Amino acid sequence: MCLFAVFLLWFFGRTLNWQEVRESLGKANPIYITLAVLVICLGYLLRAFRWKVLLEPITESSLKELFATTTVGFAAVFFVGRAGEIVRPMWLPMRDRRVRPSAALVTLGLERIFDLAALICFFSVTLLFFDPPAASKRDYATQFALVKLIGNLMLAGVVVGFIGLFVYHKFSAPIIAWFERVTDRKFIPQRIRRLFLSLLRQLAASLQILKSVRELFWVVFWTVALWFSIAIPTWFVILAFNLPFHIPLAGAMFVMFWAAMGSLIPTPGGAAGAFHAVTAGGLIFLGVEQNDAAAISIIMHLVYFAPALIFGFYYLFHGDISIARFRSLLSSEHAVEEIEEGEENEVSGSMFQVSSPKNVNELETET
Template sequence: MAEERNRQKVYSTPELASILPFLARHAANVVAFPLSPISCGLFPASNSITNPLKSNTRKYFEFTALCLLAIAIIWWFGRKLDWSEVRRSVSHANPYLLGLAVLMISVAYVFRAARWGALLAPLAKASLRNLFVATTVGFGAVFLFGRAGEVVRPVVLPMREPRVRPAASFVTIMIERIYDCIAVVVLFAVNLLWFRPPINDAGSLLRVRVVGAGLLVVVIAGVFGLTKFRKHSEGAVAGLKPFLERRRFVPAAVTKAVVSILEQLAKALRVLVDARELAITVGWTAMVWLGIAFANLLVLRAFGLPFGITETIFVLGWSLVGSLVPTPGGAAGAFHAATAAGLLFLGVTKETAAAISIVMHLVDFGPAVIFGFIYFIRGDINLSRLRSLTSADAVEHAVEDEPITDDVFGQANLETATIRD
């Protein structure tokens, strides 16, 4: 018992109010801080203590399975390639254009950091430097560990910016993902309307345009659905919770997680009601993806391909489909196979397509890995604390137990209006 009391101290909110002013209005709450500063009360702190073996075993099993999947895809991708020809293609690539592509991707990471700051603005202020550190470290983690590294970015920022609450960090990442999905689909779909296949095949062209129109319809329906969800989220979530609770085959933890995510999403979508803030975040999103597209164009030109922006966006769409596979190494294998498939459709030889996919993958993720490594070496990121905060229990507590209340948004909007006046 003594050890358990030492492990977890409980403070009433008034005692914390001097340190965490935003908790002052919730004086009736009791916040528990066990081993992690982002863990709060709905789940008992003993979850991470009494059953760590099961959680760790599942985590390592999933990571091993994804590694095996990546190896299988890479084997399938390279089994019939002439690797001497692939090496020759890489050796003949223009190093100056590749260097410029790396620089452009680095600038795109700055754009990402600036957009994240704009999304966070109604909730908390964060410096561009700390946003950039969290962004590059996060994408570096995704490259090394696959989707298991997704939680690193929203955890690193509160480590460096005490004003940013973990829940705010997580839900703004959710909104960022929505932005990216919409931007990529619109970019790819609109591009397909002007895209011309290398072979003059009327049937292929018609199918391509049908796909483009279908994607646009999906985007419009998605935006409409999000708008409706934001307006009617309270009733929708209130109805969904008892519906799931009545289903015996749905675990209580799943119900709680689904309801919590929907509540957080509904709150986070309110960040977008301001027309000025919406225009700023949309502008940054356009800068991000135009920067990525331009960098990929430079990679294609470095290999001597006379492609323009239309072909580049077409290949980018294939690359992003491959990146959805959550294998370690930044969707290793799947990214390469999908990118090469898009290039083969454009008439590129399979060895050149393989060489381009390998180099493009390194260009897209390399800067984040390098910057992240530099920040770790300099001591800007505490590795032991990062491991603690990215554990499954810590992340679960951060997302589910720390609500972003209407009062926070109201106060933030009031402060913004006061500043403008």
């Protein structure tokens, strides 16, 4: 992956005039950049608020530890790519003993579902109201029509996905019982079977938020607020470069979508190279000159990830978890062992006592 990241960085910079890129970077307004960083920091807090709401149907949790875990998780993603996502559901149970690894893992999955749904909705709504510059419409008319089609198809996929979640929520007991029967085979390792069934139960428990209008409202509210806390800094970074034409907030949301897509590439350095190339491509699509687009993407990458690195290192060095322990969490094999260990503790009864009455125990009784 490191070699792939190097290739992407080369691909990103191969045709750039780096002298012009440096000049463009030097003209960036530091006030806008500072505002962007502050709003991104607020976004990490909003993630912690949402995570707390997602955990409510399963167990109580500490907002402080949720914030710390969120920043440490993003720091891990920066260093090792998307494989670092596993750090969050493993780190939190070590900081807050009330939260089981499987519960943290499932709610992290729900976060990603809500994030993807919100991002696609933002993108689709943006395409309805955003009018790109005339030059872009002329030069990229076919591509823009294709992007609109893709956005609408993804929106339809989000609707289908949420229908699936509602169906699973309503019929989780028979679905889990069916999987218990079909996975009770000699060729299926029991440890994997227990882990899989536990994740299904935790998913069913976490989907209890669908029963509560209040909890569902807060999840949606924090998710929308979170993505505005990313869209607004994206806009601030664009404004910092004082481009010869104005890009509205809707245009920044368009760029944010492509930046998010670029960040999904599992390369170290916070999707280094991929993030820059895709983000710059979105800006060029809007008529931004290539070297200016490159400069904006470089600053945008720093704004997105630098605060998480600062907070992450702070909590890493001021916490009670060693560097060696942190590095071991980056191994997916070790992470699975940790989850299984958590489940074994659950079976022994040591962790049932800290769970909310609304947790998965009721579902296990049903099944």
